[in-house]
Amino acid sequence: MKIPDLTELALRNLRESLLRNSLTTIGISVGVASLVAMLSLGIGLQQLASRRLVKSGLFDTVMVTSHRDMRAMGRERDEGRSVPNPGESRLLDEPARVEIEHLPNVVEAYPDIRFSTELRYEDTPHLTMVSALPESAKSNDAFEGMPGSFFSSDTAPEVILQRTFAEELLGKTPPRGGEEPNVADLAKPLLGKELTLRYAQRATSPTPPSPPRADAPSSSDSNLAGAAYSVVSREQKVKVVGIADLDPESMRGPTRARVFLPLKLAESLHVMQLTDLREISRAASDQPVYSSISVRVKNPARIQIVEDAIKKMGFGTFSILDATRSLRQFFAVLDLFLGIFGSLALAVASIGIVNTLVMAILERRREIGIMKAIGASDGDVKKLFFAEAGAMGILGGIVGVALGWSIGQVINLGTNVYLKRQSLPPEHFWAVPWWLVATAIGFAFIVSLVSGLYPAGRAARLDPVQALRYE
Amino acid sequence: MGETVIRAVDGVSLQVRAGEFVALLGSSGSGKSSVLNLIAGLDRPTSGNVVVGDRDLAKLTREELAKYRLRVVGMVFQSFNLIASMTLAENVELPLRFAEVDRGQRQNQAREALERVGLRARMDHRPSELSGGEQQRAALARALINRPQLLLADEPTGNLDSHTGTEIMEMVRQFNRELGMTVVMVTHERALAERYAQRMVFLADGKLIDDRPNTPTLDGGRF
Numbered sequence: 001m002k003i004p005d006l007t008e009l010a011l012r013n014l015r016e017s018l019l020r021n022s023l024t025t026i027g028i029s030v031g032v033a034s035l036v037a038m039l040s041l042g043i044g045l046q047q048l049a050s051r052r053l054v055k056s057g058l059f060d061t062v063m064v065t066s067h068r069d070m071r072a073m074g075r076e077r078d079e080g081r082s083v084p085n086p087g088e089s090r091l092l093d094e095p096a097r098v099e100i101e102h103l104p105n106v107v108e109a110y111p112d113i114r115f116s117t118e119l120r121y122e123d124t125p126h127l128t129m130v131s132a133l134p135e136s137a138k139s140n141d142a143f144e145g146m147p148g149s150f151f152s153s154d155t156a157p158e159v160i161l162q163r164t165f166a167e168e169l170l171g172k173t174p175p176r177g178g179e180e181p182n183v184a185d186l187a188k189p190l191l192g193k194e195l196t197l198r199y200a201q202r203a204t205s206p207t208p209p210s211p212p213r214a215d216a217p218s219s220s221d222s223n224l225a226g227a228a229y230s231v232v233s234r235e236q237k238v239k240v241v242g243i244a245d246l247d248p249e250s251m252r253g254p255t256r257a258r259v260f261l262p263l264k265l266a267e268s269l270h271v272m273q274l275t276d277l278r279e280i281s282r283a284a285s286d287q288p289v290y291s292s293i294s295v296r297v298k299n300p301a302r303i304q305i306v307e308d309a310i311k312k313m314g315f316g317t318f319s320i321l322d323a324t325r326s327l328r329q330f331f332a333v334l335d336l337f338l339g340i341f342g343s344l345a346l347a348v349a350s351i352g353i354v355n356t357l358v359m360a361i362l363e364r365r366r367e368i369g370i371m372k373a374i375g376a377s378d379g380d381v382k383k384l385f386f387a388e389a390g391a392m393g394i395l396g397g398i399v400g401v402a403l404g405w406s407i408g409q410v411i412n413l414g415t416n417v418y419l420k421r422q423s424l425p426p427e428h429f430w431a432v433p434w435w436l437v438a439t440a441i442g443f444a445f446i447v448s449l450v451s452g453l454y455p456a457g458r459a460a461r462l463d464p465v466q467a468l469r470y471e
Numbered sequence: 472m473g474e475t476v477i478r479a480v481d482g483v484s485l486q487v488r489a490g491e492f493v494a495l496l497g498s499s500g501s502g503k504s505s506v507l508n509l510i511a512g513l514d515r516p517t518s519g520n521v522v523v524g525d526r527d528l529a530k531l532t533r534e535e536l537a538k539y540r541l542r543v544v545g546m547v548f549q550s551f552n553l554i555a556s557m558t559l560a561e562n563v564e565l566p567l568r569f570a571e572v573d574r575g576q577r578q579n580q581a582r583e584a585l586e587r588v589g590l591r592a593r594m595d596h597r598p599s600e601l602s603g604g605e606q607q608r609a610a611l612a613r614a615l616i617n618r619p620q621l622l623l624a625d626e627p628t629g630n631l632d633s634h635t636g637t638e639i640m641e642m643v644r645q646f647n648r649e650l651g652m653t654v655v656m657v658t659h660e661r662a663l664a665e666r667y668a669q670r671m672v673f674l675a676d677g678k679l680i681d682d683r684p685n686t687p688t689l690d691g692g693r694f
Contacts, residue, residue: 005568016556370552373513374566374613375541377534464513468552 001380010387024356025396031346032400032444036436037407038342042335044431060300062307063318064293066092090314092290100295103309105302110134111290113266114257120196121169128165131257132266147187148242154264159195160242165258166190187243197236199271236269350451353389357455368459369467378460385456386449393448397441405432479505481677492647492654494664494671502677503657504625510655511544511623512536541569545614549626551606553598559585560594563613584612588642604635611642622646624656628663640667
């Protein structure tokens with residue numbers, strides 16, 4: 001029999017015992033719905049977690065260091081790569097940065113400037129880690145919607161403070177486990193205030209100290225004359241423009257600091273960094289040499305390509321993708337378990353299909369006999385029962401996906417009402433991607449066909465003479 | 472069922488010529504229906520041969536037997552055996568579905584066949600809405616639709632009153648005459664056989680006891 005004929009006959013037969021077949025189909029729907037609900041919860045949670053990570057600006061970032069640092073971390077052994085010997089390895093300087101920035105798929109490459117320094121607020125010194133932020137960090141989750149604003153320009157003498165540092169400045173450090181003050185409350189007294197940044201400048205020539213700059217008025221004479229440069233103590237006045245509510249412990253890379261400066265401003269300060277001492281013998285006059293560069297990639301999926309390209313240039317790389325591997329593994333296992341639990345209901349439903357079809361054989365014994373008598377082959381009868389099982393599977397699958405989706409929406413809504421009461425932002429942790437819809441319906445179809453195996457075989461083997469005699 | 476072997480048909484040797492109208496007569500349990508089922512390919516002999524044309528049905532596979540039933544044989548039964556959930560038209564075109572004939576042609580043929588038995592106007596009715604005679608006419612239309620060489624009828628008038636029974640028999644005779652179909656009819660009514668059959672075969676206890684030619688008393692409609 002042709003497929004359209006089979007489908008037509010199957011649907012007609014399903015309509016004949018409408019109640020029984022509907023109940024069976026609902027059984028499948030519930031099975032599919034539970035599968036869809038479980039899996040979409042798993043997928044939704046995973047998307048939520050990775051969305052957070054992507055927004056944090058870490059997912060699309062590659063850290064580049066000169067090879068020597070990476071070898072110190074023992075990374076070459078893992079990579080099984082030949083290492084250029086230290087003398088030949090490239091310097092991570094401005095030309096290298098520009099070259100990296102021009103690689104395909106790279107959005108920007110900026111040096112990581114991080115230094116430990118002293119900030120004075122109302123004549124009290126506070127020691128902390130300062131790091132430079134590129135303008136692109138503006139769209140970062142942590143700086144979006146914070147009290148205050150992002151830097152007005154890339155060279156503006158402005159700072160953004162991390163929340164705990166703001167607490168420290170105000171002397172409001174909460175006791176452990178105590179209630180944390182609201183970020184907005186912290187921001188009020190601090191926004192617009194001026195802080196004095198004291199730092200060690202690396203001067204290009206030992207003597208005389210570089211002339212004082214307009215925005216860096218005072219300089220002490222405590223020169224630490226090195227072999228190729230000297231260190232000058234300097235001050236810089238900066239204005240507080242924002243308070244960011246990010247957790248320094250959970251962050252990596254450039255955001256792992258408590259005070260943030262605009263990148264160009266930080267560069268112009270020529271703050272002495274640790275690597276300066278190491279690179280000193282190779283440093284070419286006044287070209288800056290960076291300890292590390294952060295490279296932002298257009299698309300997290302392209303990270304590997306960019307990493308490889310940079311490695312080819314002779315630098316070491318590290319990306320957060322390596323670190324999230326275990327996270328992805330966790331979600332794979334979670335999805336598996338949710339899938340197994342979701343499938344249980346479908347397994348129960350498949351028994352319903354077997355039951356319904358076996359009942360149908362008993363009921364339609366005579367009809368099967370007639371069909372065989374007028375020329376239906378065993379295959380025709382078998383296919384007809386398969387078609388009925390399959391139709392119930394597909395119908396159940398479609399209804400089930402809709403049901404599962406609705407359940408998800410309701411739970412999502414309910415949870416968001418709860419989150420709102422706890423004054424937390426609403427989250428979308430329920431996702432039904434199209435492939436899940438297709439897979440669920442396909443899975444229901446296959447499960448139904450498998451359930452139809454036994455009834456269809458039994459119907460096909462029915463002896464027509466016996467069946468026709470049966471009243 | 473059980474251990475006892477029941478020989479429904481034993482040592483029956485019968486030869487039917489193409490275009491013949493043969494009546495199988497006997498009381499119930501005589502084995503006449505079993506002979507019909509063997510000819511129809513619904514049953515297989517445990518020993519011996521059933522040869523139709525150049526096919527030995529005993530040697531065909533299940534698949535080939537289904538094809539044989541589909542293409543060579545048309546069957547009508549005492550209880551009509553129409554499928555209750557289908558309209559007459561759908562019942563009549565059902566064999567064509569198994570033969571994988573296209574929908575359009577299928578509908579044309581079904582209409583034609585119903586026309587021939589005078590049920591064109593009832594084609595969209597379900598069997599339960601029709602009289603017994605009409606149902607049997609629909610069953611005849613279904614048996615005809617594949618233009619079989621062989622029409623097998625198992626007590627076709629058994630559930631009908633004498634008037635409608637005559638109507639059905641007239642049609643069978645017509646098919647035999649006009650379409651050249653070989654007819655094998657099982658009946659226990661000797662009078663019916665005498666009126667229509669060219670040959671009468673008597674069975675008892677699974678054995679052939681008599682095989683004699685008959686001049687149909689209704690021949691040519693002269694009666």
